[in-house]
Amino acid sequence: MLPTDNQAGERLLHGAPCAVAVAPKGFADRGASVPRTIGVGYEGTVEAELALAAATEIAARTEGELKLISVVEPLGHLPPYGAAWPSAYLSGELFDELVAIARERVMRALDGLEVPAEAELVQGDPAKELAAVSEHGLDLLVVGSRGYGPLLTVLLGGVSSQLVRTASCPVLVVPRGAAETASPSAETGLAR
Numbered sequence: 001m002l003p004t005d006n007q008a009g010e011r012l013l014h015g016a017p018c019a020v021a022v023a024p025k026g027f028a029d030r031g032a033s034v035p036r037t038i039g040v041g042y043e044g045t046v047e048a049e050l051a052l053a054a055a056t057e058i059a060a061r062t063e064g065e066l067k068l069i070s071v072v073e074p075l076g077h078l079p080p081y082g083a084a085w086p087s088a089y090l091s092g093e094l095f096d097e098l099v100a101i102a103r104e105r106v107m108r109a110l111d112g113l114e115v116p117a118e119a120e121l122v123q124g125d126p127a128k129e130l131a132a133v134s135e136h137g138l139d140l141l142v143v144g145s146r147g148y149g150p151l152l153t154v155l156l157g158g159v160s161s162q163l164v165r166t167a168s169c170p171v172l173v174v175p176r177g178a179a180e181t182a183s184p185s186a187e188t189g190l191a192r
Contacts, residue, residue, distance in 0.1 A: 021170055037138050038141075039066075039133060039140070040068050041141065043070055044109070051144040054142055066118075069129075070103075071121075131163060134168045144173075
């Protein structure tokens with residue numbers, strides 16, 4: 001049985017050894033230009049660092065600016081591990097600590113950049129919130145992918161999979177394996 005277009009797209013997105021860009025339907029009709037405002041889904045993971053490196057290189061080459069977007073999920077979205085949560089969870093102290101950690105991570109990432117950049121910290125479902133931010137002036141959204149493959153992505157959610165279907169701007173997905181197979185310029189398809 002041949003895969004459907006969506007299945008083939010999922011395999012390409014999560015099985016590619018390099019970054020994959022997906023533009024939203026009708027993008028070619030917009031008369032798009034060089035990306036100047038580049039969003040990065042950032043949570044401090046290896047995948048987020050790869051996405052940040054790719055986005056930074058694109059911003060440097062296009063004289064663009066970065067917007068690091070860190071999404072903190074409300075605690076109600078977390079799975080229930082164990083019989084009971086500690087009182088810190090119930091009082092909101094844990095969530096406040098998660099927000100503080102996310103803020104610290106994104107501020108550290110900003111400090112090391114050599115291109116103009118700002119940060120935005122939002123709360124909610126990562127795929128939905130990143131898609132919402134894409135509606136407000138982003139020319140490109142860069143995210144990392146853990147490269148779980150189509151089956152585990154379906155089981156685990158897959159923020160990048162959801163984003164390529166819902167974002168208002170093109171999405172560049174940088175898989176974890178991209179670091180092992182190419183330099184950042186090869187990942188983004190930009191010549192040195």
